[in-house]
Amino acid sequence: MTSLNHEIVNGALVLKPSRRIDSSSAKAFEDDAAALLDKGPKKVVIDATDLDYISSAGLRVILTTAKKAKSAGGGLTIACAKNNVKEVLAVSGFDNIFGLHDSVAQAISALA
Template identity: 55%
Template structure:
């Protein structure tokens, strides 16, 4: 699974690409864990380039959020659209983790 990232002034922005499903969720989870270990604990996952997420992907998000919290940070989401937005709403993840329109809005929500 292709995942890009950047660090913007103590904010880690993770950008998964395409789909997060049962065949890619474990790689996504491992990549997030590695990036959170290396970088800032304030994390935004930008879903602008993701068109599908399964329950396995939701689990990977929970694991990443717990890791960020364990390091004194937090994790939030941005760039949700279409089916991904619907899955986040039905599952409550948009409320639990927060859902924002873009990275700037997500950064403000995390106090950055």
């Protein structure tokens, strides 16, 4: 199960999903992310340090979260993806849409 750790860094919402975002856990991620965004932050960083796996259901909720952030005047980007996750992001073209960064700090700077 994904337990959605998060923190606010320099005004950006940093979401740190753990283990997997698969078909069975994607909905919980989407709901948690939406509730956290409703509290006001407009910039979102997905810190993928602890994420081993993402399926197309996970990509869908990242896209949904990104659209929500963008409509609020912010944006979303991704940091610290491991190889498996990077590969899925590359096949889907999400690496180009959102950008991949080596650190959360770089990701936050990119959203500035």
